[in-house]
Amino acid sequence: xxxxxxxxxxxxxxxxxxxxxxxxxxxxxxxxxxxxxxxxxxxxxxxxxxxxxxxxxxxxxxxxxxxxxxxxxxxxxxxxxxxxxxxxxxxxxxxxxxxxxxxxxxxxxxxxxxxxxxxxxxxxxxxxxxxxxxxxxxxxxxxxxxxxxxxxxxxxxxxxxxxxxxxxxxxxxxxxxxxxxxxxxxxxxxxxxxxxxxxxxxxxxxxxxxxxxxxxxxxxxxxxxxxxxxxxxxxxxxxxxxxxxxxxxxxxxxxxxxxxxxxxxxxxxxxxxxxxxxxxxxxxxxxxxxxxxxxxxxxxxxxxxxxxxxxxxxxxxxxxxxxxxxxxxxxxxxxxxxxxxxxxxxxxxxxxxxxxxxxxxxxxxxxxxxxxxxxxxxxxxxxxxxxxxxxxxxxxxxxxxxxxxxxxxxxxxxxxxxxxxxxxxxxxxxxxxxxxxxxxxxxxxxxxxxxxxxxxxxxxxxxxxxxxxxxxxxxxxxxxxxxxxxxxxxxxxxxxxxxxxxxxxxxxxxxxxxxxxxxxxxxxxxxxxxxxxxxxxxxxxxxxxxxxxxxxxxxxxxxxxxxxxxxxxxxxxxxxxxxxxxxxxxxxxxxxxxxxxxxxxxxxxxxxxxxxxxxxxxxxxxxxxxxxxxxxxxxxxxxxxxxxxxxxxxxxxxxxxxxxxxxxxxxxxxxxxxxxxxxxxxxxxxxxxxxxxxxxxxxxxxxxxxxxxxxxxxxxxxxxxxxxxxxxxxxxxxxxxx
Numbered sequence: 113x114x115x116x117x118x119x120x121x122x123x124x125x126x127x128x129x130x131x132x133x134x135x136x137x138x139x140x141x142x143x144x145x146x147x148x149x150x151x152x153x154x155x156x157x158x159x160x161x162x163x164x165x166x167x168x169x170x171x172x173x174x175x176x177x178x179x180x181x182x183x184x185x186x187x188x189x190x191x192x193x194x195x196x197x198x199x200x201x202x203x204x205x206x207x208x209x210x211x212x213x214x215x216x217x218x219x220x221x222x223x224x225x226x227x228x229x230x231x232x233x234x235x236x237x238x239x240x241x242x243x244x245x246x247x248x249x250x251x252x253x254x255x256x257x258x259x260x261x262x263x264x265x266x267x268x269x270x271x272x273x274x275x276x277x278x279x280x281x282x283x284x285x286x287x288x289x290x291x292x293x294x295x296x297x298x299x300x301x302x303x304x305x306x307x308x309x310x311x312x313x314x315x316x317x318x319x320x321x322x323x324x325x326x327x328x329x330x331x332x333x334x335x336x337x338x339x340x341x342x343x344x345x346x347x348x349x350x351x352x353x354x355x356x357x358x359x360x361x362x363x364x365x366x367x368x369x370x371x372x373x374x375x376x377x378x379x380x381x382x383x384x385x386x387x388x389x390x391x392x393x394x395x396x397x398x399x400x401x402x403x404x405x406x407x408x409x410x411x412x413x414x415x416x417x418x419x420x421x422x423x424x425x426x427x428x429x430x431x432x433x434x435x436x437x438x439x440x441x442x443x444x445x446x447x448x449x450x451x452x453x454x455x456x457x458x459x460x461x462x463x464x465x466x467x468x469x470x471x472x473x474x475x476x477x478x479x480x481x482x483x484x485x486x487x488x489x490x491x492x493x494x495x496x497x498x499x500x501x502x503x504x505x506x507x508x509x510x511x512x513x514x515x516x517x518x519x520x521x522x523x524x525x526x527x528x529x530x531x532x533x534x535x536x537x538x539x540x541x542x543x544x545x546x547x548x549x550x551x552x553x554x555x556x557x558x559x560x561x562x563x564x565x566x567x568x569x570x571x572x573x574x575x576x577x578x579x580x581x582x583x584x585x586x587x588x589x590x591x592x593x594x595x596x597x598x599x600x601x602x603x604x605x606x607x608x609x610x611x612x613x614x615x616x617x618x619x620x621x622x623x624x625x626x627x628x629x630x631x632x633x634x635x636x637x638x639x640x641x642x643x644x645x646x647x648x649x650x651x652x653x654x655x656x657x658x659x660x661x662x663x664x665x666x667x668x669x670x671x672x673x674x675x676x677x678x679x680x681x682x683x684x685x686x687x688x689x690x691x692x693x694x695x696x697x698x699x700x701x702x703x704x705x706x707x708x709x710x711x712x713x714x715x716x717x718x719x720x721x722x723x724x725x726x727x728x729x730x731x732x733x734x735x736x737x738x739x740x741x742x743x744x745x746x747x748x749x750x751x752x753x754x755x756x757x758x759x760x761x762x763x764x765x766x767x768x769x770x771x772x773x774x775x776x777x778x779x780x781x782x783x784x785x786x787x788x789x790x791x792x793x794x795x796x797x798x799x800x801x802x803x804x805x806x807x808x809x810x811x812x813x814x815x816x817x818x819x820x821x822x823x824x825x826x827x828x829x830x831x832x833x834x835x836x837x838x839x840x841x842x843x844x845x846x847x848x849x850x
Contacts, residue, residue: 114380114384114387115189115336115391116186121186124186125186128165128186128187129193131159131163132190135156137197137302138195140197145302150304151262151266151304153265157229160196160200165187166227167226167227168184169208173220174220174224181394182388184204184208184391185336185387188337189340191340192339192340192344192444193343194344197302201303201333201337202231202261202262202265203231203266205330206226206233207227207232209321210226210270210283212326218319222268222317225267226268231266231267231268233261233266234330235270235271237272237274237279237323239257239258239272241253241271241273242254243273243274244312250314254310257308258307259451260305260307261305262303262304263306263307265303268286269291270282270319270321271284272323281326282316282318283316284313289314289315290313292311293309298447299443299446300443300444305447324402325394327405328404328405329394331390331408331413332391332405333391334413334448335386335387335405335409335411335412335413338383338412338413338415338445339380339384339386339387341420341444342384342412343384345376345419345420345423349373349426349427350364350847352426353369353373361850362847362848364841364848369426370838370847371841373841374838374840374841374844375837376423377840379419379422381763382759382763383416383419385763385765386411386412386759388762388766389404389471389758390407393405393471404471406462407471409455410458411759413449414449416448421442459749459752460744460747462750462751463748463749463751463752464751466750467734471754471758473761473764473765475772477545485550488526488546488547488550491521492526492551492554493554496556498515498517499515500514501513501514501516504593505593505635505636506593506632506635511560512560512561517556518589519589521559522588522590523585526547527559527561528569528588529543529544529547530544532572535572535584562593562594563593563631564593566710567640568587570697570710571583571587574698576694578694579697593638594636594639594640595631595636595639596640597627598641598642600612600626610642612625612626612643613647614644614656614691615645620693621656621691621693622689623689624686624689626685627683627684628681629672630683631682632680633681633682634671637661637662638660639659639660639684640659640660641660642655643656644656645700645701645703655701655704656696656703657702658691658695659691659696659697662684665689665690666687666690667689668687670682670685674825675821676821677811677821726753726756726795727753727757727795730753730802734750740802740806749798753798760784760788760791763787764784766780782836782839786833786837789826789827789836793827796819796823797820800820
């Protein structure tokens with residue numbers, strides 16, 4: 113489902129899908145394109161109204177279903193995915209705009225008409241309708257609009273008219289004297305478009321509306337429908353490559369096809385998240401509302417045509433036929449994108465808003481028992497009175513430094529809160545978010561173990577009492593640093609193909625071999641190492657997990673100097689290094705199971721949604737006026753990067769809300785990692801492009817150059833983009849491995 117989150121919303125989405133399935137909307141469009149172009153409502157409109165789908169967001173006392181705008185977004189997204197023909201989108205845009213003035217008797221009467229099935233369209237200020245006699249009783253609308261979606265089918269127009277420097281809003285009946293609609297031949301075969309002329313129209317009903325919010329409603333709901341279109345493109349392409357065979361196997365088994373299909377899913381997920389965020393932001397302050405709406409215009413409306421073309425590319429020639437449904441979606445994507453306006457204008461709007469700060473992604477916490485908050489607040493009150501002496505081996509910040517404050521937090525279970533007591537507090541998603549909120553409120557940095565954040569939890573979960581007695585407290589207190597020894601020169605991201613040999617000797621195991629790209633191994637005291645203990649077993653068998661003393665005999669660490677001049681990664685050589693039986697994690701041969709559990713332990717943790725920060729570098733360049741080209745070009749670049757970063761954050765927020773609702777971990781984590789990898793690369797390139805000739809300076813004096821040279825840290829360290837796309841294709845989309 114493109115935007116549905118809760119169980120109730122999923123049920124609502126299924127209602128729309130079921131309705132559309134019964135009505136075979138695409139076939140209806142083909143057979144009735146001429147009627148639809150001329151504004152004839154589809155024959156199933158009355159049933160759509162009777163189901164309450166047209167008025168799901170309107171108050172019950174005006175005939176609606178009493179739902180939220182999120183509920184309406186579900187309906188619009190699913191109608192886009194099903195490509196329902198007819199005036200649903202322009203009508204619900206009109207009723208949503210009008211509903212902001214609800215409570216007035218005149219407005220409520222109009223909303224009752226909408227809930228009862230009346231159709232409508234919104235005419236925004238850019239259509240340049242003028243109000244004559246603005247200060248008197250004889251108010252008349254004059255002018256000709258540009259293209260208006262739903263103009264021919266609308267029974268009521270919600271019109272913005274210029275009265276001097278002011279904008280005033282009116283509702284005008286289609287049958288009023290002086291109203292004329294000129295129907296145009298639209299690209300979208302499923303609904304009408306036209307030009308509306310007002311010739312001194314006096315039969316108008318004034319309504320008090322917020323112009324900026326009304327425009328935001330239009331783009332938000334249009335983006336939601338576009339997200340539904342994009343999702344159909346992704347789903348349909350995925351289904352096709354699973355079933356289409358060439359050279360004796362499904363084309364979905366070919367890696368190039370897998371990557372292209374995975375990229376299309378990423379486009380769909382980002383579009384849905386951005387569109388959902390635009391609806392979420394409708395009642396935010398104007399700058400935040402602009403942030404969300406412009407982001408949706410770029411990430412959903414701006415990508416809809418691309419998604420249709422990608423779907424066509426994966427289908428090949430069959431997708432280029434009249435009989436295939438794809439061209440109908442392609443046409444709707446073209447129409448939606450065109451009516452939204454040039455992406456350049458949205459980049460400019462978003463960039464201007466982003467100069468004042470990022471999009472707000474505060475997690476809406478449900479009401480909770482205050483006892484947990486009071487408990488952690490009391491601990492943090494004590495912690496705030498203490499200091500950490502620092503520095504840590506991996507930095508000199510309060511989040512990693514050891515000291516009295518860190519010791520108190522570790523001993524209280526607040527460093528690794530999801531873990532079992534006494535090392536954690538068995539905190540679920542809600543408790544973790546409350547804890548993060550309290551850390552912020554107390555002005556205390558949330559403690560980090562560096563790479564140990566991913567390593568130590570499996571040790572705490574599976575370690576013996578003796579292992580925990582030796583290792584747990586120093587790790588949690590930040591006194592000992594951990595690294596993860598998985599990658600090998602010939603294995604790369606294919607962990608199961610590792611060859612480091614662990615041979616049984618008296619009292620333990622002897623390690624021989626090499627690990628590589630081990631982050632911070634030269635700073636680490638302990639390492640979690642995966643070694644092969646049975647060379648005759650299969651790839652995923654005969655592997656064992658070891659807890660290795662990085663200062664032990666036979667362990668040699670050689671830092672790898674990176675292109676940036678930094679040296680955060682290492683080669684680690686094991687030359688008959690001894691590991692006692694007491695430092696085997698789990699049982700011999702359980703290594704692969706524990707590797708998967710290591711990933712599963714990560715899923716216990718839930719972080720608040722923070723701005724990813726990719727736009728800060730560009731924002732700083734603009735504020736320091738270090739751009740080589742025009743300021744507008746730099747602001748537009750900021751808008752492009754901000755839109756993608758915000759979409760990733762919105763996706764993470766949606767995943768957090770799902771987790772709070774008790775739902776299992778979804779695909780958003782995998783999708784967000786891949787999207788973030790691409791964003792890292794593109795954001796660095798944008799910064800270099802903006803500064804122009806200054807990019808020829810060395811990394812010691814030009815920070816964007818240093819960042820560019822450090823890109824591999826971000827796009828390889830967590831697994832290359834290709835590996836991430838493989839994961840999405842096979843594990844999320846279910847494409848065949850071979």
